[in-house]
Amino acid sequence: MIYRFIIASIFLGGLIFFNSCKNEPDKKVEKKETSTAIKSAVEDNHNDEYIQDYIKKGVAIAKASGKTLKGKLTAAVEKGGLQNGINTCNKIAQNLMDSLSNAYETKIKRTSLKLRNPKDKPDQDEMDILIAFEKEVKAGNKLKPTAKKLENGDIRVYIPIFVDKVCLNCHGKIGQELKPANYSLIKKHYPNDEAINYSEGDLRGMWSITFDEK
Numbered sequence: 001m002i003y004r005f006i007i008a009s010i011f012l013g014g015l016i017f018f019n020s021c022k023n024e025p026d027k028k029v030e031k032k033e034t035s036t037a038i039k040s041a042v043e044d045n046h047n048d049e050y051i052q053d054y055i056k057k058g059v060a061i062a063k064a065s066g067k068t069l070k071g072k073l074t075a076a077v078e079k080g081g082l083q084n085g086i087n088t089c090n091k092i093a094q095n096l097m098d099s100l101s102n103a104y105e106t107k108i109k110r111t112s113l114k115l116r117n118p119k120d121k122p123d124q125d126e127m128d129i130l131i132a133f134e135k136e137v138k139a140g141n142k143l144k145p146t147a148k149k150l151e152n153g154d155i156r157v158y159i160p161i162f163v164d165k166v167c168l169n170c171h172g173k174i175g176q177e178l179k180p181a182n183y184s185l186i187k188k189h190y191p192n193d194e195a196i197n198y199s200e201g202d203l204r205g206m207w208s209i210t211f212d213e214k
């Protein structure tokens with residue numbers, strides 16, 4: 001029964017999460033709405049037609065990748081509960097990002113300022129964007145997917161990831177949504193985990209999708 005509830009939440013959470021990703025930037029208002037923090041981080045190149053195309057592609061890839069990841073996680077929780085979900089996520093997340101990267105011929109990554117897996121560590125460029133995103137959230141502004149041409153010519157698209165209710169089972173507050181037994185298991189896999197204490201609606205991190213244009 002409880003698992004049914006979790007599955008339903010994951011499904012519902014997924015819908016909300018994916019819908020938030022659907023938020024494609026509106027060209028007409030983009031310039032006006034892009035705040036100073038994001039502008040300085042991406043050098044305000046949003047009006048370039050080709051950057052807009054990359055943003056669209058990046059959003060579609062992040063959406064498809066998130067769906068695949070969530071599908072596998074849901075199946076694991078359904079089969080063996082949250083602990084099985086944690087073990088499965090631990091086994092599959094990195095490989096999945098690699099194989100999806102190959103399939104889409106891009107580099108697909110999830111990253112955050114508060115990490116669970118140290119392998120998801122942001123590089124300097126991603127760090128700048130994550131900090132800019134945080135500033136935006138603090139200022140009460142709505143985040144949108146954004147993009148930047150890197151120094152080496154690659155184009156990188158950044159899509160914010162928000163926390164919904166179902167995420168709290170593994171990223172919430174210990175003793176509340178996050179059961180101590182589940183957190184012990186998480187700590188076993190990720191001794192330096194920082195990705196807890198989130199609340200619904202918080203910014204969790206972002207997708208970083210890099211298109212090789214060299």
Ligand code: HEC
Pocket residue numbers: 013014017073082085086089090091093094110111112114115116117118120161162163164166167168169170171195204205206
């Ligand atoms: C069953 C437990 C579980 C649930 C539910 C869960 N996560 Fe995670 N999350 C993990 C684990 C485990 C990892 C580390 C995966 C790895 O090793 O790459 C992780 C990693 C991440 C990362 C990558 C950055 C990092 O810290 O390593 C993001 C972003 C993330 N989760 C967001 C979410 C969001 C958003 C939700 C809800 C839609 C969610 N998670 C639900 C267990 C979970």
